[in-house]
Amino acid sequence: MPSxxxxxxxxxxxDRRAHLDYAVFRLADFLDHFRVSRYLDTxxxxxxxxxxxxxxAAAVGDTTLSPRELLNALLAVEAERGRARPFxxxxxxxxxxxxxxxxxxxxxxxxxxxxxxxxxxxFVLEPLARIAPDLMDPVTGRSVAQLLDLxxxxxxxxxxxxx
Numbered sequence: 001m002p003s004x005x006x007x008x009x010x011x012x013x014x015d016r017r018a019h020l021d022y023a024v025f026r027l028a029d030f031l032d033h034f035r036v037s038r039y040l041d042t043x044x045x046x047x048x049x050x051x052x053x054x055x056x057a058a059a060v061g062d063t064t065l066s067p068r069e070l071l072n073a074l075l076a077v078e079a080e081r082g083r084a085r086p087f088x089x090x091x092x093x094x095x096x097x098x099x100x101x102x103x104x105x106x107x108x109x110x111x112x113x114x115x116x117x118x119x120x121x122x123f124v125l126e127p128l129a130r131i132a133p134d135l136m137d138p139v140t141g142r143s144v145a146q147l148l149d150l151x152x153x154x155x156x157x158x159x160x161x162x163x
Contacts, residue, residue, distance in 0.1 A: 004135070006059070006144075008118065009023050016054070020039055048089035056124070070098060071098055083095070097115050100135060
């Protein structure tokens with residue numbers, strides 16, 4: 001049975017657009033009914049030192065992969081674009097975070113779903129709300145749109161058809 005998943009995409013090193021375009025191309029290989037938000041320029045958050053701005057997006061789709069298989073696929077796509085991890089918060093060519101995996105709550109070594117910080121990150125919630133505002137966080141029982149409202153303090157309505 002396929003699971004609906006949400007993935008956050010980001011890049012702040014090199015040709016950011018090319019890195020995200022590549023990720024979108026590759027995500028379509030293992031996600032059905034795949035949709036991606038438009039790209040947004042955002043200031044760095046929770047990074048080490050001064051870094052260039054990020055280009056961020058969100059994607060949703062259905063997968064028959066297990067959570068661990070999907071995580072491994074995301075890490076492989078990052079590696080294909082030269083992602084290095086010299087230290088936490090380092091600049092990155094491509095960052096693909098598994099944000100939601102259906103209604104599952106997972107806490108295993110190297111795999112925490114929902115992503116532990118996505119509820120506080122406008123750069124994740126805003127693009128995700130544009131393509132899947134009704135997607136639910138299984139921990140809080142709130143929709144992505146409701147979580148975004150909590151951050152920005154006002155109601156933003158996006159069409160269900162994307163941006």
